[in-house]
Amino acid sequence: MNVAMLLEMAASARPTDTAVVERSDRVRRITYGDLDRASSGGAAVAESESADAIVYVGVNGVAMPVALFAAAKAGIPFVPLNYRLADDKLAALIGEFDSPLVIADAPSRVSAVSTVRDPQRWLDDASAAPAITGKEIDPDATAVLLYTSGTTAAPKAAVLRNRHLASYILGTVDFASAGNEQANLVSVPPYHIAAVANLLSNVYAGRRLVYLDRFDAEGWLDMADSEGITHSMVVPTMLARICDYLTEHEQKAPPVSFISYGGARMPVSVLEQALGAFPDTGFVNAYGLTETASTIALLGPSDHRDAFATDDPVVRARLGSVGRPVPGVTISVFDDDGAVCAPYARGELCVRGPQVSGEYRGTGSLLSEDGWFHTRDQAYIDEGGYVFVEGRMDDTIIRGGENLAPAEIEEVIVGHPSVADAGVVGVQDDEWGQRIVAHVVTYPGTPLLESDIKDWVRSALRSSKTPDDVIFRDELPRTDTGKLVRRLL
Amino acid sequence: MPDYKTGERLRSRVSPAQFVVVRADKGIDEITCGGVPLAREDDALAAEAELEADDFRIEIGKRYEDEAATVELLCVSAGQGSLAVAASPLALKAPKPLPASD
Numbered sequence: 001m002n003v004a005m006l007l008e009m010a011a012s013a014r015p016t017d018t019a020v021v022e023r024s025d026r027v028r029r030i031t032y033g034d035l036d037r038a039s040s041g042g043a044a045v046a047e048s049e050s051a052d053a054i055v056y057v058g059v060n061g062v063a064m065p066v067a068l069f070a071a072a073k074a075g076i077p078f079v080p081l082n083y084r085l086a087d088d089k090l091a092a093l094i095g096e097f098d099s100p101l102v103i104a105d106a107p108s109r110v111s112a113v114s115t116v117r118d119p120q121r122w123l124d125d126a127s128a129a130p131a132i133t134g135k136e137i138d139p140d141a142t143a144v145l146l147y148t149s150g151t152t153a154a155p156k157a158a159v160l161r162n163r164h165l166a167s168y169i170l171g172t173v174d175f176a177s178a179g180n181e182q183a184n185l186v187s188v189p190p191y192h193i194a195a196v197a198n199l200l201s202n203v204y205a206g207r208r209l210v211y212l213d214r215f216d217a218e219g220w221l222d223m224a225d226s227e228g229i230t231h232s233m234v235v236p237t238m239l240a241r242i243c244d245y246l247t248e249h250e251q252k253a254p255p256v257s258f259i260s261y262g263g264a265r266m267p268v269s270v271l272e273q274a275l276g277a278f279p280d281t282g283f284v285n286a287y288g289l290t291e292t293a294s295t296i297a298l299l300g301p302s303d304h305r306d307a308f309a310t311d312d313p314v315v316r317a318r319l320g321s322v323g324r325p326v327p328g329v330t331i332s333v334f335d336d337d338g339a340v341c342a343p344y345a346r347g348e349l350c351v352r353g354p355q356v357s358g359e360y361r362g363t364g365s366l367l368s369e370d371g372w373f374h375t376r377d378q379a380y381i382d383e384g385g386y387v388f389v390e391g392r393m394d395d396t397i398i399r400g401g402e403n404l405a406p407a408e409i410e411e412v413i414v415g416h417p418s419v420a421d422a423g424v425v426g427v428q429d430d431e432w433g434q435r436i437v438a439h440v441v442t443y444p445g446t447p448l449l450e451s452d453i454k455d456w457v458r459s460a461l462r463s464s465k466t467p468d469d470v471i472f473r474d475e476l477p478r479t480d481t482g483k484l485v486r487r488l489l
Numbered sequence: 490m491p492d493y494k495t496g497e498r499l500r501s502r503v504s505p506a507q508f509v510v511v512r513a514d515k516g517i518d519e520i521t522c523g524g525v526p527l528a529r530e531d532d533a534l535a536a537e538a539e540l541e542a543d544d545f546r547i548e549i550g551k552r553y554e555d556e557a558a559t560v561e562l563l564c565v566s567a568g569q570g571s572l573a574v575a576a577s578p579l580a581l582k583a584p585k586p587l588p589a590s591d
Contacts, residue, residue, distance in 0.1 A: 001496040001498075009566075012549060013550065165498055170511060172590065173587075175563075184591075258589055260591065262590075282588065284590050286590035298590050300587075326584065326587070350579055369552065381526070451588075
């Protein structure tokens with residue numbers, strides 16, 4: 001099963017419906033039928049150039065789905081790269097391929113190859129080429145290569161084969177289940193698994209995609225109105241900014257039916273603010289990794305509302321959970337000896353299922369013998385099967401022999417009304433092994449003292465979890481999807 | 490034993506219907522459409538055979554499953570013809586309502 005089939009089905013059922021709307025420096029629209037034809041032409045272009053990959057260096061736009069589906073039809077990987085990378089780093093990644101077909105918003109930045117097309121030229125060439133037909137595609141072909149940022153310097157390319165992505169989509173999406181009046185607003189960058197999953201899901205569901213290439217709260221809110229947005233996928237920092245904007249401007253939230261979020265940890269205080277600002281919107285927490293072809297656990301709209309409305313502490317706590325496994329996926333938490341943890345006992349989150357890849361280019365599969373992928377995330381599962389992710393195991397601070405999860409302390413600090421953001425790390429200390437250092441960003445006009453932060457944490461958590469040092473900063477280093485880059489703190 | 494694989498493409502010999510195997514237990518019998526076994530990927534497909542008075546509609550994007558849930562097919566191209574595995578008919582499977590996560 002090839003991911004291009006998802007598009008072919010959509011084009012067969014609804015050829016004249018709008019598939020994608022792009023609002024960048026210009027407006028472009030494309031129907032399912034035209035997207036199918038253009039990607040078939042794009043596959044022919046790739047084949048005529050003997051391309052071994054289609055590399056995409058740019059923001060979301062109509063050219064991206066044409067590139068992804070063209071790659072699938074040609075049986076070669078689609079490789080979206082972060083356009084914010086320095087030129088030499090980009091060149092190094094592109095250099096990993098022998099004869100890549102490269103599409104770039106700024107072709108002059110890419111020196112590695114002779115022919116680089118800008119998005120318009122790619123669309124023109126793809127539309128003009130005769131559609132590729134009857135090509136035999138290896139069923140195990142790689143659909144997408146996504147570079148994951150890790151704590152080490154060299155990015156690794158996660159291998160997502162057609163079967164991983166197809167398994168995820170067919171397991172979680174109902175074909176043509178969305179009316180075309182539904183529209184999904186996307187501002188997550190194309191080189192992130194969330195954008196890839198989002199594209200495939202919405203094409204298969206028949207929900208129009210609206211790409212906002214650069215996020216800011218005002219632009220998101222304007223687009224939500226002008227395009228009749230019913231669904232949106234956001235990362236936590238975007239949701240926080242949207243809510244702050246609504247509060248500052250005393251504006252009512254647009255009538256969006258569903259907001260799904262993921263990509264980084266969602267502070268409960270931000271989520272509660274959003275639930276209050278969007279009382280009629282269904283919230284969905286989608287937890288997953290690049291290596292698992294995106295979502296493996298979901299916390300749905302009724303889970304959110306039940307938790308928000310209840311007095312029962314067990315149910316209330318689920319607002320901070322990532323929900324329950326999606327169909328076809330098994331999640332387990334294992335201790336250091338490899339035994340399954342009892343409810344509430346901490347261990348490593350492991351996952352198994354046909355959508356789980358756990359394979360990296362050059363190093364092969366990291367799945368265990370029984371097919372488990374070890375996420376390196378510390379987690380626990382409650383008595384009802386709800387999964388709670390505490391943070392990366394590698395981020396655990398060991399102070400005076402005690403294991404501390406920075407996320408727990410960050411969550412408390414961010415709950416302070418004057419705090420906009422917080423990041424907690426362990427720093428080498430002769431006496432304690434590590435001491436706790438909190439980096440804090442306050443809202444403009446509401447400065448705080450170190451002692452304010454320490455007192456605040458001490459009143460909520462054990463004194464041993466109180467930061468030893470507090471550093472105030474203007475902003476914290478975060479990725480495009482809002483993940484905290486701890487090694488830069 | 491046909492030994493169908495997940496992701497495998499199957500085609501009806503009596504109508505334009507085409508399928509992808511979502512799931513198939515080991516050791517099940519041949520799956521038929523309008524009484525005729527579905528063609529597998531390597532099978533040559535002759536001109537469409539006659540479909541005898543069978544108005545079972547196969548719709549694109551819908552799933553079909555037997556009662557014992559030994560096999561599940563996804564229709565990727567519409568057509569007609571009653572589906573069966575051994576003597577058991579495949580019926581339309583109700584979609585599972587999951588919130589849109591993407």
